[in-house]
Amino acid sequence: MKKRPQLTGRAAILAVVVCAIAMSLAYPIREYVAQRRQIAQLERQQAQALKELAELSERTKQLDDPAYIRQQARVRLHYCGTAEKCYVVRDSARQGDTRPKAGATPRAKSPWYQTLWESIEAADRGDGRRVEAGRTPAP
Template sequence: MAKRPQLTGRAAILAVVVCAISMSLAYPIREYVAQRRQIAQLEQQQTQALRNLQKLEERRRQLEDPEYIKRQAKERLHYCEPGAKCFVVLDAGEGKAAAKAGAKPAEQAPWYLTLWQSVEAADSGRDAVQASVQTGQE
């Protein structure tokens, strides 16, 4: 009985054909997947751009409203209509904080006093400096 070879000529040709088909399909499939990913990103950017456009349209409508403009002028710029009495309270938050604390904040020493104290602190080694001055060694 003759021993048959494990890989026949037909099987080898079939393997080569399958490899060739898979190699020829690999690049288009990869490009397809990349294009689908790019399409998804572009759709996401489009939805974000549409949201931004809607926000800008809403802001444009607000700025075209005369009542909104008057309200903003009063709040931000402290405009007052002719004939009306308008008041602006300054430092409202600081007065409450000082009243809650019950005492004045600690005062800081003047700059010249701080400077003089630093000179005195640096001069704490005065004896060594005076001895070198008396001997003429500086």
């Protein structure tokens, strides 16, 4: 009995062909997976952009409403209508512990627009000193 070789010529050619097919398919499959990953990422970005667009369009509708504009002017700018009496109640408990320390003189805090104007005046003078809130700079 003659012993057969374990690897015949046909089997070697078949192995080479299978390896060639596998290697020729490896790059396209890798590109396909990368493209699918990129498509998924772009779909997530598109969903996020659509969500932001919906929020902005809702905000645009809100800003087109005159009642909302009046309400925001009252809240943010302390705006009063012509026939209204408005009061601003300051609650120190809501703002935290703002009690002055013993021996300290209480200082009234000026509104933001006064501080802004004082800083503009200081910049015009060019003296480079900072203006603290509630204080008028010395000439």
